[in-house]
Amino acid sequence: MLTAIQNLGGWITLTAIAVFAITGVLAGLRKGADIFSLLVFGMVTALGGGTIRDMILNVPVFWVDELVFVWVAAGASLLAFFVYRMFSQVYQVLLYLDAIGVALFTIQAIDKVLNLGHPPLIAVIMGVITGIGGGLIRDILTDRPTLLMRRDLYATPILLGSIVYIALLHFVPDFVFSWLAAMIFIFGLRASAIYWDLTMPGWLTTKSEK
Amino acid sequence: MLTAIQNLGGWITLTAIAVFAITGVLAGLRKGADIFSLLVFGMVTALGGGTIRDMILNVPVFWVDELVFVWVAAGASLLAFFVYRMFSQVYQVLLYLDAIGVALFTIQAIDKVLNLGHPPLIAVIMGVITGIGGGLIRDILTDRPTLLMRRDLYATPILLGSIVYIALLHFVPDFVFSWLAAMIFIFGLRASAIYWDLTMPGWLTTKSEK
Amino acid sequence: MLTAIQNLGGWITLTAIAVFAITGVLAGLRKGADIFSLLVFGMVTALGGGTIRDMILNVPVFWVDELVFVWVAAGASLLAFFVYRMFSQVYQVLLYLDAIGVALFTIQAIDKVLNLGHPPLIAVIMGVITGIGGGLIRDILTDRPTLLMRRDLYATPILLGSIVYIALLHFVPDFVFSWLAAMIFIFGLRASAIYWDLTMPGWLTTKSEK
Numbered sequence: 001m002l003t004a005i006q007n008l009g010g011w012i013t014l015t016a017i018a019v020f021a022i023t024g025v026l027a028g029l030r031k032g033a034d035i036f037s038l039l040v041f042g043m044v045t046a047l048g049g050g051t052i053r054d055m056i057l058n059v060p061v062f063w064v065d066e067l068v069f070v071w072v073a074a075g076a077s078l079l080a081f082f083v084y085r086m087f088s089q090v091y092q093v094l095l096y097l098d099a100i101g102v103a104l105f106t107i108q109a110i111d112k113v114l115n116l117g118h119p120p121l122i123a124v125i126m127g128v129i130t131g132i133g134g135g136l137i138r139d140i141l142t143d144r145p146t147l148l149m150r151r152d153l154y155a156t157p158i159l160l161g162s163i164v165y166i167a168l169l170h171f172v173p174d175f176v177f178s179w180l181a182a183m184i185f186i187f188g189l190r191a192s193a194i195y196w197d198l199t200m201p202g203w204l205t206t207k208s209e210k
Numbered sequence: 211m212l213t214a215i216q217n218l219g220g221w222i223t224l225t226a227i228a229v230f231a232i233t234g235v236l237a238g239l240r241k242g243a244d245i246f247s248l249l250v251f252g253m254v255t256a257l258g259g260g261t262i263r264d265m266i267l268n269v270p271v272f273w274v275d276e277l278v279f280v281w282v283a284a285g286a287s288l289l290a291f292f293v294y295r296m297f298s299q300v301y302q303v304l305l306y307l308d309a310i311g312v313a314l315f316t317i318q319a320i321d322k323v324l325n326l327g328h329p330p331l332i333a334v335i336m337g338v339i340t341g342i343g344g345g346l347i348r349d350i351l352t353d354r355p356t357l358l359m360r361r362d363l364y365a366t367p368i369l370l371g372s373i374v375y376i377a378l379l380h381f382v383p384d385f386v387f388s389w390l391a392a393m394i395f396i397f398g399l400r401a402s403a404i405y406w407d408l409t410m411p412g413w414l415t416t417k418s419e420k
Numbered sequence: 421m422l423t424a425i426q427n428l429g430g431w432i433t434l435t436a437i438a439v440f441a442i443t444g445v446l447a448g449l450r451k452g453a454d455i456f457s458l459l460v461f462g463m464v465t466a467l468g469g470g471t472i473r474d475m476i477l478n479v480p481v482f483w484v485d486e487l488v489f490v491w492v493a494a495g496a497s498l499l500a501f502f503v504y505r506m507f508s509q510v511y512q513v514l515l516y517l518d519a520i521g522v523a524l525f526t527i528q529a530i531d532k533v534l535n536l537g538h539p540p541l542i543a544v545i546m547g548v549i550t551g552i553g554g555g556l557i558r559d560i561l562t563d564r565p566t567l568l569m570r571r572d573l574y575a576t577p578i579l580l581g582s583i584v585y586i587a588l589l590h591f592v593p594d595f596v597f598s599w600l601a602a603m604i605f606i607f608g609l610r611a612s613a614i615y616w617d618l619t620m621p622g623w624l625t626t627k628s629e630k
Binding site for chain 2: 561
Binding site: 028031032033034035036037040041051055058060061064067070071140141142143 | 475476477478538539541542545548556560565566568569571575576579619620624625
């Protein structure tokens with residue numbers, strides 16, 4: 001079952017990378033950009049968060065020796081460009097796929113960091129960096145307000161889910177259960193935010209000063 | 211006396227991290243953001259400069275094995291959110307605290323880089339990166355013109371102070387004196403800039419083209 | 421001949437660094453900035469791309485042990501500030517010098533990465549990062565739309581030239597020929613884009629949504 005999940009994890013990771021790449025291309029498309037720039041946006045969105053994580057941890061950057069990640073990110077970006085009318089029709093679907101990708105990226109990052117022997121706090125931070133880093137770089141390069149400045153609940157499910165996952169690993173001696181529960185928690189919270197347009201409660205938010 | 215200063219230095223560093231975190235939160239507050247984004251802004255402002263420095267130097271990133279820095283940055287950020295009305299009233303005080311923090315970060319970075327055996331030029335560059343790196347990332351993530359585009363004298367005291375400190379270390383065989391003199395130099399110049407609203411002389415500045 | 425090219429390469433690299441630094445200063449000049457900020461823009465533009473490349477590859481950052489790169493970047497930046505009226509008159513010339521610099525940076529990065537034993541795909545990616553990374557950071561710090569959002573053909577010659585160079589190295593057993601041919605290819609394509617104001621064909625571009 002563990003191996004099955006890890007195998008499944010491999011496929012979901014590749015799916016997540018593809019989906020992230022597509023969201024990067026879509027961000028650029030809306031602003032108007034040429035195919036090369038869109039390729040960069042797609043690849044940076046898909047690979048950027050994990051790159052920052054690995055540079056901070058001083059371990060080899062994950063895609064430098066695993067070219068499949070690069071090919072999938074590049075292929076999905078080019079595909080997205082050529083069929084983008086289709087993708088913008090299914091943008092809502094993409095948001096949900098992105099939520100699965102975020103959940104998986106975050107949890108795999110936490111596993112990686114814990115296995116390197118770092119404490120839970122570092123694992124949570126790296127989970128968040130991996131989950132949102134690529135999207136932040138995408139927003140900066142495409143000259144948009146970063147996702148941290150937007151209203152919808154995007155990063156919070158990642159942070160809470162990271163804490164939930166580590167707590168589960170600690171208190172429940174069942175890796176598979178913890179893994180599935182945290183996945184469902186992150187995806188469920190993010191999907192709810194998309195579906196019902198949830199935002200932070202007012203007392204946890206500030207208004208822009210005019 | 212040296213140990214006393216180093217102990218004192220430890221406390222001032224933690225104070226500096228807290229103050230930097232608070233300035234990050236305030237930057238986000240003014241634009242309107244939720245608590246999680248503000249937490250990221252606070253932590254990035256407090257820890258970002260040193261992170262870039264350590265990644266470029268290819269040494270372990272300072273907070274990965276020293277969790278106290280992370281906790282202080284996170285705690286100060288959350289505190290700043292919940293009592294921000296107080297903080298915005300004392301914003302002027304914060305500017306001066308920030309000036310102390312910048313002076314300390316810069317000088318400690320120079321000590322670190324010189325102790326790693328790098329030449330003075332690299333030490334100056336890393337002093338500047340440590341002093342302004344966190345603020346630059348904060349400005350980028352909160353979608354503001356970066357501090358390098360603003361008028362007030364912020365980065366120049368850091369650069370000049372770095373050079374003064376290294377010259378003192380070279381010519382005055384007294385670490386404590388050099389350390390105190392450089393601290394006073396950087397803080398004094400920055401505090402003067404805040405108090406009298408100093409900017410660069412005109413011949414060292416260009417005007418924006420319309 | 422190989423040594424001659426490598427010696428020549430050393431000089432051209434320094435020229436390229438100087439030219440990149442000058443373009444960074446010019447970008448800041450137009451927005452209005454003080455001399456210190458301009459120094460940062462110049463140095464970041466000249467050294468930023470290679471810095472990101474080396475951090476991702478987990479090798480020592482190239483300028484940390486080769487101070488000549490730092491001095492040239494700093495000197496060219498200061499020079500550019502003091503004689504900027506001259507430079508803005510020769511801005512067109514600078515664009516062509518920049519094209520030489522980009523070609524050289526890209527090809528030297530590919531050589532470096534291949535010599536480290538990485539596969540061609542990684543070499544191409546690092547060639548592109550080295551060629552455009554500095555310019556991207558410059559655009560972000562000076563609060564302009566990044567070069568990836570602009571219309572003119574800047575990054576595409578770099579990508580195509582990287583692929584051409586690696587293909588030549590593979591199929592033509594003559595390093596000098598491959599090197600010169602790739603240089604001419606990248607420079608020629610970029611120079612044509614400057615001279616005739618070339619952009620991507622429409623079917624490889626998207627328009628901004630209003």
